[in-house]
Amino acid sequence: xxxxxxxxxxxxxxxxxxxxxxxxxxxxxxxxxxxxxxxxxxxxxxxxxxxxxxxxxxxxxxxxxxxxxxxxxxxxxxxxxxxxxxxxxxxxxxxxxxxxxxxxxxxxxxxxxxxxxxxxxxxxxxxxxxxxxxxxxxxxxxxxxxxxxxxxxxxxxxxxxxxxxxxxxxxxxxxxxxxxxxxxxxxxxxxxxxxxxxxxxxxxxxxxxxxxxxxxxxxxxxxxxxxxxxxxxxxxxxxxxxxxxxxxxxxxx
Amino acid sequence: xxxxxxxxxxxxxxxxxxxxxxxxxxxxxxxxxxxxxxxxxxxxxxxxxxxxxxxxxxxxxxxxxxxxxxxxxxxxxxxxxxxxxxxxxxxxxxxxxxxxxxxxxxxxxxxxxxxxxxxxxxxxxxxxxxxxxxxxxxxxxxxxxxxxxxxxxxxxxxxxxxxxxxxxxxxxxxxxxxxxxxxxxxxxxxxxxxxxxxxxxxxxxxxxxxxxxxxxxxxxxxxxxxxxxxxxxxxxxxxxxxxxxxxxxxxxx
Numbered sequence: 001x002x003x004x005x006x007x008x009x010x011x012x013x014x015x016x017x018x019x020x021x022x023x024x025x026x027x028x029x030x031x032x033x034x035x036x037x038x039x040x041x042x043x044x045x046x047x048x049x050x051x052x053x054x055x056x057x058x059x060x061x062x063x064x065x066x067x068x069x070x071x072x073x074x075x076x077x078x079x080x081x082x083x084x085x086x087x088x089x090x091x092x093x094x095x096x097x098x099x100x101x102x103x104x105x106x107x108x109x110x111x112x113x114x115x116x117x118x119x120x121x122x123x124x125x126x127x128x129x130x131x132x133x134x135x136x137x138x139x140x141x142x143x144x145x146x147x148x149x150x151x152x153x154x155x156x157x158x159x160x161x162x163x164x165x166x167x168x169x170x171x172x173x174x175x176x177x178x179x180x181x182x183x184x185x186x187x188x189x190x191x192x193x194x195x196x197x198x199x200x201x202x203x204x205x206x207x208x209x210x211x212x213x214x215x216x217x218x219x220x221x222x223x224x225x226x227x228x229x230x231x232x233x234x235x236x237x238x239x240x241x242x243x244x245x246x247x248x249x250x251x252x253x
Numbered sequence: 254x255x256x257x258x259x260x261x262x263x264x265x266x267x268x269x270x271x272x273x274x275x276x277x278x279x280x281x282x283x284x285x286x287x288x289x290x291x292x293x294x295x296x297x298x299x300x301x302x303x304x305x306x307x308x309x310x311x312x313x314x315x316x317x318x319x320x321x322x323x324x325x326x327x328x329x330x331x332x333x334x335x336x337x338x339x340x341x342x343x344x345x346x347x348x349x350x351x352x353x354x355x356x357x358x359x360x361x362x363x364x365x366x367x368x369x370x371x372x373x374x375x376x377x378x379x380x381x382x383x384x385x386x387x388x389x390x391x392x393x394x395x396x397x398x399x400x401x402x403x404x405x406x407x408x409x410x411x412x413x414x415x416x417x418x419x420x421x422x423x424x425x426x427x428x429x430x431x432x433x434x435x436x437x438x439x440x441x442x443x444x445x446x447x448x449x450x451x452x453x454x455x456x457x458x459x460x461x462x463x464x465x466x467x468x469x470x471x472x473x474x475x476x477x478x479x480x481x482x483x484x485x486x487x488x489x490x491x492x493x494x495x496x497x498x499x500x501x502x503x504x505x506x
Contacts, residue, residue, distance in 0.1 A: 058380035060325065071491050072313065080329070080491075081337055091477040224344040226400035238324050238333075253385035 040253040041169050050096045053130050057101025068096040075099055081245035088172035106134045107153040119164045126168050131175030134194045151198040158206050170208035170244035171251050176217050177233055178226040184233030209251040216247045293506040294422050302350045303335035303376035304332035306383050311353025321349040328352055334498035336481040355418040359387045360406040372417045379421050384428030388448045404451040412458050424504050427485045429470050430486055437486030
């Protein structure tokens with residue numbers, strides 16, 4: 001766990017205790033997010049890789065083009081950038097790479113389209129980045145799901161996936177936000193952090209490779225201000241997308 | 254000069270001599286393409302980088318978005334991929350990166366839109382990839398320009414550029430084709446090679462950094478067949494675009 005998470009964790013527990021709210025907090029929240037030490041994924045010939053998530057994964061892809069390895073179908077974000085690198089570097093492996101991120105999606109909406117947009121594709125490697133809308137849309141009053149339903153639905157989706165595709169290798173990327181940029185302000189904290197911790201617990205419990213995007217965006221702000229890396233605190237700029245792609249590629253040997 | 258060029262060059266001279274055509278060949282064609290040894294370009298703070306060219310540079314960019322550093326405005330090709338890497342790696346430099354490639358363009362069409370699409374942008378670093386259409390459209394009968402006019406127009410454009418922007422650093426990328434894929438067949442050779450040689454002579458004479466794309470695509474075919482790297486012999490696949498971006502980035506320190 002990095003120092004920032006530890007501090008916020010402490011502050012949260014303090015606030016909750018002082019406010020007498022401790023009994024309302026799920027026991028899972030009180031366990032610190034595990035420090036996931038994931039093994040990297042070794043690519044094999046004919047691997048099928050699927051990127052799933054919300055607008056950050058979608059990134060303006062042409063949804064009418066459901067093909068693999070095509071620029072229009074892969075969008076303009078981290079999935080396209082990471083896929084381009086994989087297809088060049090592993091040209092001998094006959095990889096097939098798909099993007100099925102859909103703008104605005106929360107975890108329950110992945111579940112609604114999972115047969116068509118995951119199970120039928122039969123990925124060997126499934127990458128998920130989901131959760132910022134589960135928090136954001138609750139925060140702005142347009143969604144009634146909770147932290148608990150986010151984590152429960154995430155686990156249910158992965159159990160369903162493992163049942164259909166027992167050998168699938170999982171990559172779970174951390175939902176992230178950049179504070180003080182447009183859509184994101186201090187009212188997001190500490191609640192949003194607990195969505196990050198929940199995703200990390202799920203990754204740990206399902207043996208997924210964990211991509212620590214929040215840490216990466218925090219570190220990047222030492223080089224350039226937050227607005228350089230994200231347009232609105234949630235969606236990455238070109239620089240931010242490449243930052244993500246490089247970190248995502250760390251999951252692959 | 255690599256072995257492949259040397260061999261084709263020899264064959265061309267032999268063919269020309271045997272056919273009694275030697276007197277029709279410009280003296281410039283008979284000089285071997287120079288072996289350009291370019292120094293790399295060091296980026297400075299506030300550098301403005303402009304990608305210019307045809308459809309390979311354009312790569313589906315939104316031409317209504319004339320802004321810098323924006324995914325939609327940069328397209329889905331090597332320019333976007335190289336720009337993403339630069340913006341992430343050099344986050345401290347306040348770079349501005351533009352794409353003004355236009356599908357179908359030949360050298361004379363760059364000249365027609367040069368004030369608006371280059372000189373007004375005032376790039377510190379100008380990258381050009383132009384020439385495949387100058388040959389292709391001549392070959393298919395839709396264009397009457399020649400090898401000589403390609404080289405002459407290229408030189409005139411760079412002289413005009415240097416006059417307006419004396420300190421501009423130039424990058425010239427080699428027009429390339431992948432033989433036996435769709436649009437490209439043996440009828441392209443050896444004539445198409447001489448467009449490559451012309452671009453290389455221009456790069457050498459103007460002190461430009463030279464990007465040897467043909468060599469790169471030739472080498473890549475040891476890892477995967479031509480159709481993996483280009484959809485039609487002229488336009489790169491995702492893997493081909495990343496291959497190009499990586500080579501382009503070699504121009505930058």
